[in-house]
Every structure is written in C-alpha cells, then in structure tokens.
Amino acid sequence: MGMEIKARDLIAAGWREDARMGMVLKRARELEATGLDRAGVLAALEADFPKLALRAELRSTPAGCSEAIAAETPAEIASVAASRARMLELLHVPVIKRGALMPDTCPAGAGIATIPVGGAIEVENALLPGAHSADICCSMFASFFADNRPVGELMDHLWASTHFGAGGRPRGKQFYSTLLEEPVWDNPFLAGLQGRAREFLGTQGDGNHFAYVGRIEFTPDQHRAIARAGDTDLAAAIERREGGFHVLVTHHGSRALGANVYKHGMIEARAWMRQNATSIPEAAAWLPADSREGRDYWAALQFVARWTRVNHALIHDEFLHRVGLRPLAQLGNEHNFVWQRGDAFYHGKGATPAWRDAKGRPLLGLIPLNMAREILIVLGGDNDEFLSFCPHGAGRNLSRKAMLAPYRDAEGDIDPARVKQVLAETTGGLDIRWFNGAPDLSETPLGYKDASKVKEQIERFQLASVVGEIHPLGCIMAGQAAEPPWLQKKREKRAAHKAARREWTTENEE
Numbered sequence: 001m002g003m004e005i006k007a008r009d010l011i012a013a014g015w016r017e018d019a020r021m022g023m024v025l026k027r028a029r030e031l032e033a034t035g036l037d038r039a040g041v042l043a044a045l046e047a048d049f050p051k052l053a054l055r056a057e058l059r060s061t062p063a064g065c066s067e068a069i070a071a072e073t074p075a076e077i078a079s080v081a082a083s084r085a086r087m088l089e090l091l092h093v094p095v096i097k098r099g100a101l102m103p104d105t106c107p108a109g110a111g112i113a114t115i116p117v118g119g120a121i122e123v124e125n126a127l128l129p130g131a132h133s134a135d136i137c138c139s140m141f142a143s144f145f146a147d148n149r150p151v152g153e154l155m156d157h158l159w160a161s162t163h164f165g166a167g168g169r170p171r172g173k174q175f176y177s178t179l180l181e182e183p184v185w186d187n188p189f190l191a192g193l194q195g196r197a198r199e200f201l202g203t204q205g206d207g208n209h210f211a212y213v214g215r216i217e218f219t220p221d222q223h224r225a226i227a228r229a230g231d232t233d234l235a236a237a238i239e240r241r242e243g244g245f246h247v248l249v250t251h252h253g254s255r256a257l258g259a260n261v262y263k264h265g266m267i268e269a270r271a272w273m274r275q276n277a278t279s280i281p282e283a284a285a286w287l288p289a290d291s292r293e294g295r296d297y298w299a300a301l302q303f304v305a306r307w308t309r310v311n312h313a314l315i316h317d318e319f320l321h322r323v324g325l326r327p328l329a330q331l332g333n334e335h336n337f338v339w340q341r342g343d344a345f346y347h348g349k350g351a352t353p354a355w356r357d358a359k360g361r362p363l364l365g366l367i368p369l370n371m372a373r374e375i376l377i378v379l380g381g382d383n384d385e386f387l388s389f390c391p392h393g394a395g396r397n398l399s400r401k402a403m404l405a406p407y408r409d410a411e412g413d414i415d416p417a418r419v420k421q422v423l424a425e426t427t428g429g430l431d432i433r434w435f436n437g438a439p440d441l442s443e444t445p446l447g448y449k450d451a452s453k454v455k456e457q458i459e460r461f462q463l464a465s466v467v468g469e470i471h472p473l474g475c476i477m478a479g480q481a482a483e484p485p486w487l488q489k490k491r492e493k494r495a496a497h498k499a500a501r502r503e504w505t506t507e508n509e510e
C-alpha cells in the first residue's frame with residue numbers, strides 16, 4: 001500500500017490551497033480507503049471537488065494607458081508623475097484592459113494602485129469598488145430657470161434650501177422620495193441602509209461639494225450644436241428663452257448611503273481576492289461581475305445612482321419652490337462611477353462620460369473649474385483613444401495640506417486677515433458663502449489647477465466640445481467644519497498668547 005495521500009499531493013495535482021482543502025483531503029482519504037489507486041482517487045475526487053481556476057495574479061507588463069495631458073509647470077509635472085505611477089500600478093491588474101488619464105489628473109492617495117483623480121479604466125467582467133472610490137456617484141446636476149432677482153436674494157433662498165456638513169438632516173427637516181420605497185433593501189449591499197438613505201436626502205456634505213448659481217447666454221452656434229446633437233429639451237428651452245438663463249448647479253455624491261455600499265463592496269472584494277487571487281493590491285480588489293456578489297453589487301450601484309440624482313433634484317425642487325419657479329431644463333452626470341458599455345465595465349474616478357448614448361447622441365456633461373470660473377457644458381467627443389471620457393474639473397497640483405502650508409504661521413494658524421485678502425483677490429464681486437462659517441482657502445480658486453489650461457486641453461485632445469458656459473454669480477461651499485470645543489479653547493489660548501507677545505514686543509521696542 002502506498003503512502004497516505006497528503007494535502008501537498010492534492011496541491012501538486014492542481015487543487016487550490018484554500019478554505020476547501022480540509023474537505024477535499026478528507027474526501028480523498030475516503031476514496032483511498034475504498035482501495036482505489038492514486039490515479040483513481042484523483043479522478044473520482046475531481047468529480048466531487050472540481051479544481052478551481054488558477055489564482056489571478058498581477059500581469060508582468062501593464063495594460064496600455066493614454067494621457068490627454070500637457071503638464072508644464074514643475075508642480076503640474078510632479079503631480080502628473082505621481083498620478084501616472086499609481087495608474088501604472090493599477091494597470092498590472094489582470095482584469096483591466098486599458099487606462100486613460102485626463103487633464104485634471106492628480107493623485108487620490110498614495111496607496112499602491114489607487115486610481116488617481118481624472119483616471120478611467122476599461123475592465124473585463126469585474127467591478128472594482130476602489131476604482132469608483134468611496135464617494136460613489138459624486139456628480140453634477142444643473143437646473144435652468146428664468147429670473148432677474150438680485151443674486152443675494154437667490155443665494156439666501158439657496159442657503160435655506162440646502163444642507164452642508166457632516167451627518168444627515170435632523171428629524172422634522174428630512175426630505176422624502178418614493179425612491180425610498182423601492183424594493184431594494186434585501187440587496188445585501190443595501191440591507192440596513194434605508195434609514196441612512198432617508199436621513200441624508202437633501203444633503204451635500206463637506207469638502208469641495210458646492211451649490212452654485214450662475215448665468216448663461218447660449219450663442220446661436222451653441223444652440224445649433226445642442227439641437228444637432230439631439231438634446232431636444234434643452235434646445236427647445238434655449239429657443240424659448242432666446243439663450244438666456246439663470247442656472248443652479250450642485251456638486252455632491254451619495255453621502256452615507258454610498259459610503260456604506262462602498263465599504264461593504266470592499267469587504268466582499270477583498271474576501272474574493274483572498275480566495276481567488278494572489279498579491280493584488282487592496283485598492284484594486286474586484287468582484288467578478290457575473291458572480292452573485294458582483295450582480296448584487298451592480299444592482300446596489302444602480303440604486304445609489306438613482307438616489308444621488310434624486311438627492312440633487314430634491315435640493316433643486318426646494319430652491320425653485322422657494323423662489324416660485326419651475327426648471328425649464330435639467331441635466332446632470334456622475335463622475336465617480338462604473339458604466340457598462342457592451343461587455344466592458346468602464347470605471348471613472350473624477351472622469352466625465354463623453355461617449356454617445358444608445359441613440360447615438362453625444363452625452364452632455366458639466367465640468368466645474370473653480371468657484372470664480374465658468375462651469376462648462378460639454379458634448380462628449382467619443383474619443384476612444386481616451387476611453388471616451390473627458391475631465392470632471394480642474395484638479396489640484398498640490399494636496400490641501402501642501403497648498404495651505406505657505407499660509408500657515410509657526411503655530412499652524414492662518415491669519416484671518418490674509419484669508420480675507422485672498423478671497424477678495426480671487427473671488428471679488430461674487431457672493432461666496434461658507435456653510436460652516438469659516439472659509440477654507442484650499443477650496444478657493446488657488447487650490448486648483450489653471451482652469452484655462454484644462455479647458456484648452458479638452459479641445460486639444462478632442463475629449464469634448466464646449467457648448468455653453470455658466471458664469472458664476474455666487475457659490476455655497478461647506479467651508480471649515482466647526483471646531484470641537486477643546487480645539488477652540490486651545491486656539492483661543494494660543495491667540496491670547498500671541499497677542500500678549502505682540503504687546504510685549506511693541507512695548508520693548510518703544
């Protein structure tokens with residue numbers, strides 16, 4: 001009689017060393033005990049426990065990446081180099097077929113294979129939660145309306161209509177939509193999130209999310225381009241208004257609902273990686289799109305997209321209701337999402353869809369640049385070389401921390417007089433409001449890349465064509481979150497100390 005069959009024999013014969021190995025070995029020994037020879041044992045075992053496909057591994061050479069970028073200054077060059085490095089790491093992942101970097105690219109984090117902002121990938125049969133990022137469906141939405149009130153009055157109504165900051169709306173101020181009644185809550189990625197979905201409706205959150213009021217005058221050429229592209233609703237509204245509108249534009253994502261779906265998606269994707277892949281970076285973990293988990297995740301993403309659009313629309317409804325008007329046209333787009341086109345899954349992190357829809361019409365998109373600049377309305381260029389995406393904004397050259405560093409004193413404080421001066425220089429004449437009270441310099445135009453260069457690159461690389469420019473009148477941003485009381489005390493103590501030191505120096509100099 002030969003040696004008892006061992007796990008290593010099974011591994012050598014092609015079974016995986018995974019959670020099933022104990023059961024596979026037990027069965028092999030049972031078969032062996034029936035008197036079968038080794039070949040017979042392995043053949044019978046295959047019927048009970050089919051060998052699973054080999055573990056997925058990183059490719060030795062990355063998939064191709066196209067760059068629609070013209071970096072010029074040292075800061076731009078360094079930022080693009082960091083984005084490119086992360087994208088190249090990601091492109092070693094075997095399910096990714098191609099990648100593209102947009103003019104607004106900048107790193108979204110230093111973790112290996114973290115998709116950069118302004119990054120897009122074409123993927124075969126897989127969903128990568130990391131590649132749409134935690135803020136699933138971060139998106140733009142615009143309502144065109146007819147009005148001639150002073151902007152301050154409109155901004156007061158907008159202030160009363162929206163909600164920024166952490167958390168949801170308090171009870172009694174919550175919004176409602178029939179969307180909450182959709183039979184989706186059995187989906188494992190959405191289970192337990194119905195309360196969050198209700199609480200966070202009508203909220204915009206923190207960071208660079210904003211509510212912006214502007215003015216647009218479509219030119220006859222732009223009107224013709226929109227009509228030719230088949231956007232009949234917008235074209236008809238332009239005709240009725242002879243091109244002129246006020247516009248409300250909001251920017252935000254799926255709030256706590258999406259953040260929780262993402263978190264759960266990541267947990268499942270990492271679990272799948274542990275069973276089926278080797279050495280795939282965390283940021284690139286995926287779920288096979290045709291698996292049960294993949295199908296559930298896909299369905300959850302579609303709900304998150306519907307929820308986010310309703311979230312924008314409810315804020316717009318509330319504002320328009322307050323000012324006693326109706327929207328004459330509306331449009332919007334996600335820029336952090338996964339879209340299926342044919343058999344491929346296109347993931348975008350800060351990338352605007354710029355392809356043609358099922359009827360062959362180029363998609364309309366909104367590209368914000370900064371609070372003091374126009375928001376571009378674009379028609380997709382459907383440029384396959386860049387996976388048919390265009391940028392989603394201007395992007396940053398420096399992280400928020402690095403951007404703010406030169407404004408901080410030795411104690412890390414920023415002089416409020418300096419902030420006031422910078423705001424006057426960069427946003428003078430506009431009605432800029434900060435929901436949390438204090439301005440955030442990293443959210444002023446100084447925080448972003450040169451908007452004119454990004455605009456020029458959209459044209460140069462034929463990513464999209466600009467068919468409208470919404471010029472700024474006012475903008476609400478979240479601003480600096482309220483300081484916790486302990487931090488406030490510490491800051492006040494430091495300010496008192498500084499004042500005393502100044503007084504002492506002046507007295508001793510006199």
Ligand SMILES: Nc1nc2c(ncn2[C@@H]2O[C@H](COP(=O)(O)O)[C@@H](O)[C@H]2O)c(=O)[nH]1
Nearest residue numbers: 208210350368369370371392393394395448
């Ligand atoms: N019109 C405005 N645009 C802004 C403002 N703050 C930022 N931005 C632009 O939005 C994009 C989107 O950023 P992301 O968070 O989705 O990556 C950003 O790149 C900026 O160009 C603003 O206050 N008003």
Ligand SMILES: [Mn+2]
Nearest residue numbers: 138139251335
């Ligand atoms: Mn966004």
